[in-house]
Amino acid sequence: MKHTVTDTTRCFRPKSEALQLLIDRGFLHQCTDLETLDEKLQAGPITAYAGFDATADSLHVGHLLPLMAMRWLQKTGHKPILLVGGGTTRVGDPSFRTESRPLLDTAQIEHNLAGIRATVERLFDLSEGQGRIVNNAEWLDEFRFLEFLRDFGTHFTVNRMMTFDSVRSRLEAQQPLSVLEFCYMMLQAVDFVELNQRFDCTLQIGGSDQWGNIVNGVDLGRRSGAELFGFTLPLLTTASGSKMGKTAEGAVWLNPSRLSSFGFWQFWRNVDDADVPRFLKLFTDLPLGEIDRLASLQGQELNEAKKILATQVTGIVHGLAAAEAALQQGEALFSGQEDLTRPTHELPLELLAKPLGLLDLLVNIGFAASNSEARRLIRGGGVRINGSLTMEEARQISEGDLKPGERLTLAVGKRRKALVEFA
């Protein structure tokens, strides 16, 4: 029942290549049993998993950390399982949320799974025997209620479940916690054990907020004689202290259909100087020696490191070609007067049948959250159409504004630029 919690270890010297890498690159936050895990990793290939909710049709940068950790495991010879919560998403993890999550229906979840799969396939080798993507609906859907209670219910005590922060905080806030949500932690524990039985999976990696859920799985495994391990990742914040991954336009999505490669590349190009070394270690495959060299760059030279960071991460997530294109666009756009060359947004041409309000357009492509915000941006002198500043809030867009190819460039501020193609 006791776990050795190893906080970001200072003196521990891992023998396994995998752990060495993960620690050196800054992935370790806590581990249930670092030494034994190290031995297992050293002894031979193990199978590890990380789970993802299917609440949206794309993952976002917040998910990139576990993805990268899993990726390193694969690169060091281990087998990753990417578990998507087709079953658990129908329940909703109550961890650290004050209110219930909305429940999603099966069709929506299916759609989301497809989007997530697209990203995962790019990041991992999922060929036979190398790694796999698994949907926990496969077994969760099969359970009969009484069987489930009999097989697993005996291993959980309400007494202990009540002690979990995720449960307690909800109760203390006098917010309702449904039985459904209460049982979430059982499901995640069952997932771990199920993956252990099916694929000999012995390690779970997750965010630091998943510690409780992960430990539950480790404990449940022990009862059935399996030795399981948990490993959590640090909570990522930017140098300015805020939670990483939010921009003016919202979450930084991994799926190109949600955020263009150019937008994704720009996100990484614009990180704070102070974040560059850490991000290079966590989010690129560059060797540490190379990273040290890049991190030592000073002043304006550090911009080169940022470009490398952006291109590397975009390359991993969107593919090399997209990354190169984004790099070139960025270079062209910020060095000279050259405009974007590839459309970042596509809108139906019919929109221009009637004059289209600039306000609507800004909201439509996500540069403003509301008409009022769009108005303020214009008033503040931050909006450019085809490169020229406009202060006219009531500005209408018509076909006359389009450049060859039915295109229109729209910029908000210096960094947010869109090439809208009407087709």
Added chain:
RNA sequence: GGAGGAGUGCCCGAGUGGCUAAAGGGGGCGGACUGUAAAUCCGCUGGCUAUGCCUACGUUGGUUCGAAUCCAACCUCCUCCA
């Protein structure tokens, strides 16, 4: 169980009848400077079919021409006593 204090916008926090879409700060966004960085300075920061209208100061109801502000009940949090 008893006594006291508190719940305000994304966050912190001022405000005790009309001048309050709510001081100040943080964060965010826009502008200047710069290196698409940081720091600094300036501006903006609920929504809408917009010189007006709607929504918003824990919840519900009440007093009043008028309530974040007064009253009642309820909910939550904190402190002290038991």
